[in-house]
Amino acid sequence: MVLTRRPHGQRPTIEDVARRSGVSRSTVSRVINAEPKVRAEVVERVREVIAELGYVPNQAARQLVTRRTNAVAVVATQPQDRLFLDPFFDCLLRGIRRELARHGSQPVLLFLDEPDDHARVADYLGGGHVDGALLFSLRPGDRLPEMTDRAGLPAVFGGRPLPGDGDTAPRHPYVDGDNRGGARQAVQHLVSLGRTRVATVTGPYDQENSAAERLAGYRDVLPDTSSDLVERADYTRQGGADAMAKLLAGCPDLDAVFVASDLMASGALQTLREHGRRVPEDVAVVGFDDLTDIAEATDPPLTTIRQDAEEMGRLMARLLFDRTAGIAATDVSSVVIPTQLVRRDSA
Amino acid sequence: MVLTRRPHGQRPTIEDVARRSGVSRSTVSRVINAEPKVRAEVVERVREVIAELGYVPNQAARQLVTRRTNAVAVVATQPQDRLFLDPFFDCLLRGIRRELARHGSQPVLLFLDEPDDHARVADYLGGGHVDGALLFSLRPGDRLPEMTDRAGLPAVFGGRPLPGDGDTAPRHPYVDGDNRGGARQAVQHLVSLGRTRVATVTGPYDQENSAAERLAGYRDVLPDTSSDLVERADYTRQGGADAMAKLLAGCPDLDAVFVASDLMASGALQTLREHGRRVPEDVAVVGFDDLTDIAEATDPPLTTIRQDAEEMGRLMARLLFDRTAGIAATDVSSVVIPTQLVRRDSA
DNA sequence: TTGAAAGCGCTAACAA
DNA sequence: TTGTTAGCGCTTTCAA
Numbered sequence: 001m002v003l004t005r006r007p008h009g010q011r012p013t014i015e016d017v018a019r020r021s022g023v024s025r026s027t028v029s030r031v032i033n034a035e036p037k038v039r040a041e042v043v044e045r046v047r048e049v050i051a052e053l054g055y056v057p058n059q060a061a062r063q064l065v066t067r068r069t070n071a072v073a074v075v076a077t078q079p080q081d082r083l084f085l086d087p088f089f090d091c092l093l094r095g096i097r098r099e100l101a102r103h104g105s106q107p108v109l110l111f112l113d114e115p116d117d118h119a120r121v122a123d124y125l126g127g128g129h130v131d132g133a134l135l136f137s138l139r140p141g142d143r144l145p146e147m148t149d150r151a152g153l154p155a156v157f158g159g160r161p162l163p164g165d166g167d168t169a170p171r172h173p174y175v176d177g178d179n180r181g182g183a184r185q186a187v188q189h190l191v192s193l194g195r196t197r198v199a200t201v202t203g204p205y206d207q208e209n210s211a212a213e214r215l216a217g218y219r220d221v222l223p224d225t226s227s228d229l230v231e232r233a234d235y236t237r238q239g240g241a242d243a244m245a246k247l248l249a250g251c252p253d254l255d256a257v258f259v260a261s262d263l264m265a266s267g268a269l270q271t272l273r274e275h276g277r278r279v280p281e282d283v284a285v286v287g288f289d290d291l292t293d294i295a296e297a298t299d300p301p302l303t304t305i306r307q308d309a310e311e312m313g314r315l316m317a318r319l320l321f322d323r324t325a326g327i328a329a330t331d332v333s334s335v336v337i338p339t340q341l342v343r344r345d346s347a
Numbered sequence: 348m349v350l351t352r353r354p355h356g357q358r359p360t361i362e363d364v365a366r367r368s369g370v371s372r373s374t375v376s377r378v379i380n381a382e383p384k385v386r387a388e389v390v391e392r393v394r395e396v397i398a399e400l401g402y403v404p405n406q407a408a409r410q411l412v413t414r415r416t417n418a419v420a421v422v423a424t425q426p427q428d429r430l431f432l433d434p435f436f437d438c439l440l441r442g443i444r445r446e447l448a449r450h451g452s453q454p455v456l457l458f459l460d461e462p463d464d465h466a467r468v469a470d471y472l473g474g475g476h477v478d479g480a481l482l483f484s485l486r487p488g489d490r491l492p493e494m495t496d497r498a499g500l501p502a503v504f505g506g507r508p509l510p511g512d513g514d515t516a517p518r519h520p521y522v523d524g525d526n527r528g529g530a531r532q533a534v535q536h537l538v539s540l541g542r543t544r545v546a547t548v549t550g551p552y553d554q555e556n557s558a559a560e561r562l563a564g565y566r567d568v569l570p571d572t573s574s575d576l577v578e579r580a581d582y583t584r585q586g587g588a589d590a591m592a593k594l595l596a597g598c599p600d601l602d603a604v605f606v607a608s609d610l611m612a613s614g615a616l617q618t619l620r621e622h623g624r625r626v627p628e629d630v631a632v633v634g635f636d637d638l639t640d641i642a643e644a645t646d647p648p649l650t651t652i653r654q655d656a657e658e659m660g661r662l663m664a665r666l667l668f669d670r671t672a673g674i675a676a677t678d679v680s681s682v683v684i685p686t687q688l689v690r691r692d693s694a
Numbered sequence: 695t696t697g698a699a700a701g702c703g704c705t706a707a708c709a710a
Numbered sequence: 711t712t713g714t715t716a717g718c719g720c721t722t723t724c725a726a
Contacts, residue, residue, distance in 0.1 A: 011499060013719055024697045029721060037695055054497045059474035060416075061719035063407040064702045071471070097458060106471050109456035111444060124418070124453050127406035129476070150401045152358060237640060266644045273646075293584060297613045299620075299646050360703055371713045376705060384711055408703035411718045697726080702719105709714075 012053040021049040032057060069131050071106045072320065075121060075144070076136040077113060088289055088309045092158065095313025096134060103321060105131065118144075126151040132320045134158060135172075140207065145172055156320045158312070160209050160334070173323065174334045175316045177307035179210045182339030183217025186258045186286040186305050189341055191221065195256035195284055198222060199229040201243040201268060203260045211235070214260040214288060229254065233264055240264025244271035255283055256347065262287040262294045262304055269298050269346070284347035300345035307339050359400040368396040379404055416478050418453045419667065422468060422491070423483040424460060435636055435656045439505065442660025443481065450668060452478065465491075473498040479667045481505060482519075487554065492519055503666045505659070507556050507681070520670065521681045522663045524654035526557045529686030530564025533605045533633040533652050536688055538568065542603035542631055545569060546576040548590040548615060550607045558582070561607040561635060576601065580611055587611025591618035602630055603694065609634040609641045609651055616645050616693070631694035647692035654686050 014032075018025045023042060030038050031046040049055075063069050074096060076089070093107070100107050108130065110121050125133055125148060133148055136158040148155040157174035190198050200218045203211025215230075228250040233239035240259055244267065247254060259265035265287035269279060277283045279300055287295060290306035315335050322333075361379075365372045370389060377385050378393040396402075410416050421443060423436070440454070447454050455477065457468050472480055472495055479501040482491060495502040504521035537545050547565045550558025562577070575597040580586035587606055591614065594601060606612035612634035616626060624630045626647055634642060637653035662682050669680075 014721095015719075025720080026697060026722080027695090030696090033721085039695065042695085056470065056473035056498060058411070058719050059471075059476055060407045060410040061702090062721075064405070064411055064704085064719080065721045067702085069407075069476075071476070093458065094460070097460065097464070101461075101463060101467070104467075106457065106467050108471075109458075110453065111440070111456075113441075113444065114448075116448060117444070120448070120451075120453050123403070124455075126403035129406055129416075129418070151403060237644065263640065266640075270644070270646075293610065293613075294640070294644065297584065297617070297641065297644065299617075361705095362703075372704080373706085373713060374711090377712090380705085386711065389711090405703050408718090409705075411703080411720085412705045414718085695726105698724090700721105700723085702721090704718085705716105706718105707714105707716085710712080 011058075012055045014055075014057070017046065017049050017053060017055050020053065021046045063128070067128075069129060070104055071108050071130045072100055072317070073125055073130040073133040074107050074109045074136070075112055075125075075133055076109065077111070077139075088291065088307070091309035092313040092316075095310035095315075096317045097313075098310075099314045099317035103317075107134075112138075112144075122147050125153055132156075132323075134316050134320060137208070137210075154320055154323045156316050156323065158316055173319045175312050175319065176334075176336055177210075177309075177312065178336050178339050179213035180217040180220070182288060182305040182307065183214040183258065183260070184220050185217075185339060185341050186288065187218050187221040189303070190256040190258060190284055190286060190347060193256070193280075193284055193347060197229070197251065197254040198225070198256040198258065199231070199247045199251065199254045200257060201240055201247070201259040201264055202230065202232050203235045203264075205232065208235075211260060218258055226251075235261050235264060237263050237267040240267030241271045242267075244268035245275075248272075248275055248277075256285070257283060258286050258288075260288050262289045262291040262302060265302055265304070265346075266294050266298050269302070273299075280345065280347050286341075286347045290342050295342070295344065298346070303344045303347040304342050305339050306342050308337055312337050358405075359402045361402075361404070364393065364396050364400060364402050367400065368393045410475070414475075416476060417451055418455050418477045419447055419664070420472055420477040420480040421454050421456045421483070422459055422472075422480055423456065424458070424486075435638065435654070438656035439660040439663075442657035442662075443664050444660075445657075446661045446664035450664075454481075459485075459491075469494050472500055479503075479670075481663050481667060484555070501667055501670045503663050503670065505663055520666045522659050522666065523681075523683055524557075524656075524659065525683050525686050526560035527564040527567070529635060529652040529654070530561040530605065530607070531567050532564075532686060532688050533635065534565050534568040536650070537603040537605060537631055537633060537694060540603070540627075540631055540694060544576070544598065544601040545572070545603040545605065546578070546594045546598065546601045547604060548587055548594070548606040548611055549577065549579050550582045550611075552579065555582075558607060565605055573598075582608050582611060584610050584614040587614030588618045589614075591615035592622075595619075595622055595624075603632070604630060605633050605635075607635050609636045609638040609649060612649055612651070612693075613641050613645050616649070620646075627692065627694050633694045637689050642689075642691065645693070650691045650694040651689050652686050653689050655684055659684050 014025050014028050018028045028046055031043050096107055111117055112121055132154040134156055135144060138144060155172050157172050160174045160176040202215045205211040205215050231243040231247050233243040259268050265285060272279055272283055279285055287302045287304035290304045295302040295304050361372050361375050365375045375393055378390050444454055458464060459468055480495055481503055483505040485491060502519050504519050507521045507523040549562045552558040552562050578590040578594050580590040606615050612632060619626055619630055626632055634649045634651035637651045642649040642651050
């Protein structure tokens with residue numbers, strides 16, 4: 001059971017166009033690539049024939065000689081339905097698309113989910129299907145960066161890789177939101193509201209740099225809080241709900257909580273409701289991410305930290321192009337994007 | 348500013364491998380493609396050299412002769428942050444991935460958002476980067492199907508295209524959820540609860556077949572309801588909230604509402620709350636889609652209609668392969684997947 | 695401004 | 711079981 005294209009000769013080649021318009025292959029090629037030195041009437045004639053035949057250049061052939069594909073891979077993990085809940089990722093992609101479009105490049109999204117995906121994606125990247133790769137939130141120890149390096153494929157990270165992971169970390173530029181600064185903003189806001197028992201629900205800080213940074217931001221403001229006030233979860237709604245319950249059990253008099261993601265915060269809010277705590281009167285809550293559809297739908301709507309995802313995407317694409325503009329062989333310039341507090345009703 | 352691969356000779360070719368292992372190109376090719384008739388020790392030697400050199404076959408070259416890419420395009424619109432909020436789409440993709448993996452094919456996701464995306468995607472598809480395409484919720488009148496046909500590229504629709512759109516509709520197989528049946532289930536459930544004034548908030552039924560079908564399902568059960576009980580919205584949260592307000596204004600004594608998407612339902616719930624209506628006591632609510640993270644986060648949690656998205660994805664991929672297995676040139680077999688009522692607290 | 699010819703890296707007959 | 715040869719469809723010198 002093999003997927004085959006329409007039988008041969010069916011698809012017109014550049015040769016067909018040439019014959020039909022009474023010029024040589026080279027001339028047709030020039031027209032296709034909009035090279036200047038072709039007589040206007042020839043251009044017109046060739047264009048007509050192209051339209052008539054429905055000719056589309058065979059990219060494989062073109063690619064074989066030019067070594068360009070005009071496509072860039074965006075590689076992302078989609079762990080158990082999480083990633084795409086994210087308007088964040090949406091915006092990121094939009095930024096990437098817009099920047100790539102300026103270079104005439106097509107973004108193609110690849111998934112890294114199940115074990116065998118990894119090998120297939122590696123083959124795809126190594127096979128020269130794309131001119132570069134934007135790699136998102138790789139697991140610590142992922143071998144993809146190594147692979148792209150060997151293949152000579154430019155790559156840029158989205159989200160800073162967890163540090164302390166040796167070989168791959170320093171080589172590629174990355175773009176990330178200011179997780180630590182954002183967390184600081186959130187906690188400072190809570191403190192400025194006069195809250196004195198400020199807890200936090202964290203993400204999986206041993207696996208994700210963003211989670212580690214957000215916890216660090218909390219600690220920046222509140223270096224001496226008791227460990228009762230810190231509860232680790234996994235960036236899921238249910239995880240947030242459970243963590244909140246534990247916090248409440250360990251420390252019934254808490255009056256504020258910084259929850260390191262909106263999704264977890266929506267779970268936390270539910271737990272608070274079930275325990276009869278009013279938000280924000282009894283407990284003020286700040287989330288992180290500004291997933292609008294979640295943050296606006298909760299009761300009460302969620303005060304949270306926003307990152308400019310579109311800008312991040314745009315920058316990643318730009319870095320990718322920079323990286324190969326000759327200049328940047330050694331200059332691994334990375335970027336951190338500032339965050340912003342969005343006030344709604346929960347704090 | 349052009350994105351270039353590592354300078355030439357840097358990437359080893361099959362020729363390099365051949366020379367280094369003292370065999371011919373063909374033999375190396377045979378090893379790569381795991382053809383049986385090669386002496387075991389030769390295989391081993393060649394494999395060693397491949398590893399040593401970090402050789403990866405150039406897909407463009409291979410593709411030029413085999414006419415296969417082992418990649419399938421998944422083309423989707425991502426209108427104003429909507430698409431990816433969708434765990435539905437997540438599951439769909441998972442199904443697609445799993446089925447494609449069985450054929451060793453890599454799914455690559457392409458976006459169709461802004462006007463120029465369309466041309467670029469068309470070039471990409473026509474350029475032979477992929478063996479087939481899975482096309483999602485195209486706008487009525489979209490020219491992509493026509494294009495894939497000309498290029499001889501097999502295609503399968505996700506979501507039935509709005510009928511009455513002439514040329515393209517009948518030619519491609521599609522996979523869709525049973526929108527009409529699901530809507531019937533929802534409304535029947537409301538009726539079985541003893542509700543007598545059952546309103547509905549619809550999607551944009553002139554643009555999306557799913558919206559039209561869901562409205563039809565409502566009418567199947569309640570053919571004679573006054574037009575006061577039907578309000579059209581746009582599948583957004585805010586749209587759902589506004590539509591609910593209009594329904595309440597036009598028909599204050601309604602006691603149930605079928606909202607044609609969970610996202611709109613979350614908006615409707617908020618409006619009901621603001622108007623002091625208790626759910627489900629005063630007004631019972633049923634949504635559609637089962638976007639778990641939304642449906643579970645609303646207050647009260649939302650009763651809704653679920654579609655088996657993963658199965659849909661799997662089927663689409665299977666249909667794509669079937670379509671080219673020779674048999675199916677004329678046999679445009681499409682599939683509709685049944686739905687299921689998920690009871691939570693809102694009805 | 696145009697055409698002829700060479701070659702990108704690979705697979706696929708066909709011979710050996 | 712292996713090697714030789716001829717392309718796949720395009721771009722790109724180089725001459726004309």
